[in-house]
Amino acid sequence: MELHKIESLLDKYFDGETSLAQERELQEYFTSPDVAQHLEQYRPMFGYFAKEKEQRFDGTLPLEPRKRKVVAWLSVAASVAVLLGVGKFAYDNLGSQTTPGDLGTYDNPELAMKETQKALDLLSGHFNKGVESVSYINEYEQSKDLVFKK
Amino acid sequence: MNQNEFIQIVNPFKDKVFRLAKRLLVSVEEAEDATQEVMVKLWTKNETLPNYNSVEALAMTMTKNYCLDQLKSKRASNLQLVHSNYSDRSPSVQKQVEDRDRWAWMEKAMGDLPEQQKLIVQLRDIEQYEYEEIASMLDMNETAIRVALSRARKALRDKMTKTENYGIA
Numbered sequence: 001m002e003l004h005k006i007e008s009l010l011d012k013y014f015d016g017e018t019s020l021a022q023e024r025e026l027q028e029y030f031t032s033p034d035v036a037q038h039l040e041q042y043r044p045m046f047g048y049f050a051k052e053k054e055q056r057f058d059g060t061l062p063l064e065p066r067k068r069k070v071v072a073w074l075s076v077a078a079s080v081a082v083l084l085g086v087g088k089f090a091y092d093n094l095g096s097q098t099t100p101g102d103l104g105t106y107d108n109p110e111l112a113m114k115e116t117q118k119a120l121d122l123l124s125g126h127f128n129k130g131v132e133s134v135s136y137i138n139e140y141e142q143s144k145d146l147v148f149k150k
Numbered sequence: 151m152n153q154n155e156f157i158q159i160v161n162p163f164k165d166k167v168f169r170l171a172k173r174l175l176v177s178v179e180e181a182e183d184a185t186q187e188v189m190v191k192l193w194t195k196n197e198t199l200p201n202y203n204s205v206e207a208l209a210m211t212m213t214k215n216y217c218l219d220q221l222k223s224k225r226a227s228n229l230q231l232v233h234s235n236y237s238d239r240s241p242s243v244q245k246q247v248e249d250r251d252r253w254a255w256m257e258k259a260m261g262d263l264p265e266q267q268k269l270i271v272q273l274r275d276i277e278q279y280e281y282e283e284i285a286s287m288l289d290m291n292e293t294a295i296r297v298a299l300s301r302a303r304k305a306l307r308d309k310m311t312k313t314e315n316y317g318i319a
Binding site: 017047 | 153156157160164165167168169172182185186189190193249252253255256257260274275276277278280296297299300303304306307310311
């Protein structure tokens, strides 16, 4: 093919004005073994385009819609199972706890007395401990009185 | 439409879908996933497929949209795509061995183009679609496509000339 034709085609090519047929001509020229020396720089471009067109998709096409449905149903089933599990757990554990009003009772008055005393002892013990630590505050009061004399 | 008919329709362009996806997503695995995804989507539409005048154009549009979505979510999660899969077949001739190096430069130069230009170069220079078809696939007008294509081709030329002359890009 005449060189000047290729050159003018190239100009048009870079301006986006070539037709597909002309672009094919260019590609043919540049993938042939004898490319003019000063056009050598364009060879990799057209060579690359031609090479890229040879890539093939070799994966498989997963066209089985049922599989996807099975997966969807599996997740539904799993979430139902989890819900049921949580529900049962809550039912068993929370249900066995005593209701707020029912705290149990004693049949023997003596035993009841003892237990009540024990409980009150415990309460007063803790209460005294609290009061003891509050007595430290008096220290502050004393040192304050030292500074601010009445 | 049964499966065989569907495969008959899809076979002629499934490689094109794959190549377009690979152009945008770079990695072969991602491109394969994208191709499968698009095909499955097409298959689920199979009742309405006969209503489209070009299933191929529809597939290419879907591929473009899917890949751009993928890229968007990739960028959001700060994942970087690395290209490490230049396919190298058909050696034998000395000249072709040299070419491989330059093809790698071309691949890099193409990778640096903006997404839209990548798409257009892929569709025109590699898949050789008519402007009209590209316009319908990308939902752009033909003039805009010509302008973008010309810009992209010149950018590629400039990059390649630089590489040729100084060995740098």
